[in-house]
Amino acid sequence: MMPGDVKGWDRNQMAERAARELEDGMYVNLGIGIPTLVANYVGDKEITLQSENGMLGMGAFPYEGEEDPDLINAGKQTITELNRTAYFDSATSFGMIRGGKIAAAILGAMEVAENGDLANWMIPGKLVKGMGGAMDLVAGVGRVIVVMDHTNKAGASKLLKECSLPLTGKGVVDRIITNLGVLDVAEGGLKIVECAEGVTEDEIRAATDATIV
Amino acid sequence: MKKVYANATEALDGLLQDGMTIAAGGFGLCGIPELLLQAIKDHGAKDLTFASNNAGVDDFGIGILLQSRQVKKMMSSYVGENAEFMRQYLAGELEIEFNPQGTLAERMRAGGAGIPGFYTKTGVGTQVAEGKEHKDFDGETYILERGIVADLSIVKAWKADDTGNLVFRKTARNFNPPAAMCGKVCIAEVEEIVPRGTLDPDNIHLPGIYVHRLIQGDHEKRIEQVTTRKRENA
Numbered sequence: 001m002m003p004g005d006v007k008g009w010d011r012n013q014m015a016e017r018a019a020r021e022l023e024d025g026m027y028v029n030l031g032i033g034i035p036t037l038v039a040n041y042v043g044d045k046e047i048t049l050q051s052e053n054g055m056l057g058m059g060a061f062p063y064e065g066e067e068d069p070d071l072i073n074a075g076k077q078t079i080t081e082l083n084r085t086a087y088f089d090s091a092t093s094f095g096m097i098r099g100g101k102i103a104a105a106i107l108g109a110m111e112v113a114e115n116g117d118l119a120n121w122m123i124p125g126k127l128v129k130g131m132g133g134a135m136d137l138v139a140g141v142g143r144v145i146v147v148m149d150h151t152n153k154a155g156a157s158k159l160l161k162e163c164s165l166p167l168t169g170k171g172v173v174d175r176i177i178t179n180l181g182v183l184d185v186a187e188g189g190l191k192i193v194e195c196a197e198g199v200t201e202d203e204i205r206a207a208t209d210a211t212i213v
Numbered sequence: 214m215k216k217v218y219a220n221a222t223e224a225l226d227g228l229l230q231d232g233m234t235i236a237a238g239g240f241g242l243c244g245i246p247e248l249l250l251q252a253i254k255d256h257g258a259k260d261l262t263f264a265s266n267n268a269g270v271d272d273f274g275i276g277i278l279l280q281s282r283q284v285k286k287m288m289s290s291y292v293g294e295n296a297e298f299m300r301q302y303l304a305g306e307l308e309i310e311f312n313p314q315g316t317l318a319e320r321m322r323a324g325g326a327g328i329p330g331f332y333t334k335t336g337v338g339t340q341v342a343e344g345k346e347h348k349d350f351d352g353e354t355y356i357l358e359r360g361i362v363a364d365l366s367i368v369k370a371w372k373a374d375d376t377g378n379l380v381f382r383k384t385a386r387n388f389n390p391p392a393a394m395c396g397k398v399c400i401a402e403v404e405e406i407v408p409r410g411t412l413d414p415d416n417i418h419l420p421g422i423y424v425h426r427l428i429q430g431d432h433e434k435r436i437e438q439v440t441t442r443k444r445e446n447a
Contacts, residue, residue: 052314052315053240053243053387054240054384060442061440061441061442062440062441063441063442063444064444066441067436067439067440067441069242069243069385069434070243070371070383070384070385070434071384071385072240072241072243072384072437072438073384075438076241076243076294076438077438077440078438079440087381087383087384087386088386089318089381089386089387089389089390089418090240090266090318090387090388091315091319091321091322091391093315094314094316094318094319095315095319097315098315098319098333098335117338127293127303128309128311130291130293130309131290131311131313132291132314133290133313133315134313135313135316135336135339136313136314136315136316139333139334139335139336166339166340167338167339168339169338169339170337170339171338
């Protein structure tokens with residue numbers, strides 16, 4: 001492989017694979033980055049996107065000149081509403097998150113451990129920005145699906161025996177979708193569910209620090 | 214009782230003190246009480262603690278009070294958009310208490326609703342849980358979080374009547390209702406004060422009982438991240 005060449009799925013293919021996790025009628029919260037792209041691949045399924053700053057039924061980005069300062073998503077980007085949108089305050093928004101009403105959250109991560117621990121909010125010694133709503137989401141929603149590259153820029157596994165970074169949640173991750181394939185958090189470690197096109201189980205094992213069961 | 218004041222400075226008269234805790238509504242720059250923040254800057258009250266989801270940007274929102282060194286501590290969930298915040302924090306000039314976003318919202322709501330504390334799963338097993346009471350319910354572990362009661366709340370709404378009944382617009386509602394609820398005194402700034410009887414009583418988002426003072430003013434409503442899509446060619 002050429003340097004910089006990444007084997008397996010690209011960002012859009014990872015998003016497309018993640019979209020297959022969603023079922024018609026689900027209420028879902030999508031994180032920033034690749035998870036945002038998942039909305040492009042839901043097809044005919046009626047998926048209602050929650051934005052934790054107080055909205056169910058998030059629409060596309062507005063056309064130029066139609067931006068509304070009162071209508072943004074949790075990433076502070078301008079968005080639009082749908083004909084079934086509902087607005088509410090932040091306490092109500094996190095009531096539905098904490099209360100388990102949101103079926104799934106799809107989010108990025110820095111590290112995932114084989115017991116489902118998730119780290120995605122801070123790197124000690126670097127700039128600390130805060131956890132936003134990530135801790136509430138992973139503690140509250142029905143299913144937590146992580147979408148991320150299998151390895152970091154240095155080539156080291158992001159799927160670990162134990163997280164080295166401060167946790168966002170303990171034992172919260174259900175499924176991990178990486179450029180190499182799909183893994184579930186299972187008894188005793190991670191279980192390979194699916195390999196990306198052109199990737200073998202042995203290649204996933206070789207790129208993974210976590211125990212594969 | 215008259216709740217309507219001429220401007221933000223008059224509405225704040227007699228309420229500001231050094232070292233006080235202020236709960237502020239808004240998410241990012243959306244729905245922030247920009248006129249009241251400017252008036253607090255002009256007043257000069259210092260050593261302030263702000264319970265606010267974010268800290269604004271360098272030159273707008275709470276950021277203007279960071280620039281003038283009036284803030285001692287922030288209780289927030291995310292402060293990533295403010296370089297001056299980072300500089301003061303890394304230099305040890307500013308305290309930050311990170312709260313998970315939903316925990317912060319519920320702490321405000323609870324404080325305003327007479328609930329001194331509540332148990333939540335959010336943050337169990339993380340730094341957030343350190344030093345907090347843990348308790349098991351039905352086989353799951355929860356931590357105790359305290360309600361917030363602020364000395365003063367400042368919020369922004371779209372419309373009000375002169376009794377302080379508030380209506381918000383789209384996602385600009387966000388933290389404004391819980392922030393308003395948790396203050397011993399709450400000041401709301403709105404885009405328009407309408408005559409009594411104009412607002413639909415079935416569609417009041419925050420009843421006027423929570424609002425003690427009220428101003429109408431012109432808002433810049435700055436957008437933090439303009440994101441658009443291209444029109445498809447016909």
